[in-house]
Amino acid sequence: MADTHALATLVQALKGLPGVGVKSASRMAFHLLQHDRATAMQLAQALSHAVAHVRHCERCHTFTEADICDTCADASRDHSQLCVVETPADQSAVERTGTYRGLYFVLMGKLSPLDGIGPHDIGLAKLRQRASEEGLREVILATNFTAEGEATAHVIAEMLKSLGLRVTRLARGVPAGSELEYVDLGTIAHALVDRR
């Protein structure tokens, strides 16, 4: 696109965003430079600022700008429960249910041998240490119900077995509001097995 090196470099950098191919990257670069340089500058500043200031909570590994995140620092929460999730977005989903008052451990990923993501990458040693702390009674495994999420939950359950904790998993079942006719058979089968 045109003869500018600055533009080619920008298209290349935008292509580094997940889900953005060369066509989208070119369209984004054109839009920013032709119609919205203010957004381009805001994005540049937001990126620099986030890279400089966002790090991981020492207790739960989620993103924070402090040593310890607001959730971990909240004395009013139930420190006897630890809910293990894959990402901050998953943590946010559990929070929004308004039904959980315990603490979290955020893996910031999931075991994925094919992508070279092993126990170290998702902080399992740290989780083991965290789970050994006095006062903790239950670890709830809330990784996703995908093949990798299930495998991750299984590995963590095995790891925590010897600690004398209650290790639970979110129930599988039929989503609220759905009609059985339209629910996939695997889900119905799991709901039968996990019936209350």
Add this chain to the structure above:
Amino acid sequence: MADTHALATLVQALKGLPGVGVKSASRMAFHLLQHDRATAMQLAQALSHAVAHVRHCERCHTFTEADICDTCADASRDHSQLCVVETPADQSAVERTGTYRGLYFVLMGKLSPLDGIGPHDIGLAKLRQRASEEGLREVILATNFTAEGEATAHVIAEMLKSLGLRVTRLARGVPAGSELEYVDLGTIAHALVDRR
């Protein structure tokens, strides 16, 4: 997502990119901060650099870092022909055919009354002045074959009528390599009208 203001600001800025909603923006922010801070820094720098250095060619309006772009400055090109395109990407498509050796005028958009884009926004006064220069014999209208591209071509053709130039339009027709059976009827109708 988590409790950091820097992260929320970054998600908001990424949402400013065309075609990026809040879900994609969150996924991008997570990916950059968790797995690829080098790309985040490169993107920040590429944005700042492009905003600071990319401007418009004084002759053809395309993006350039100099006063006049390489194409306009190329004395070996045919200065008697001017091809009018909507974007640098369209210019690049015409260039890649290897069949055109004239100059360009890049509108950097198209007439679009509903979006508030009028003649001034696509530099029509500049184009008129450019088309009046000595030595120019032909203006080829290569705007897109969409409703807005056709309307833009029509307005430009009307504007240049009085200048005594040859004003031509890219031929509409059946795409090379296609089977008539699968070509839409409007395209076949146009190919019949424009038959050689």
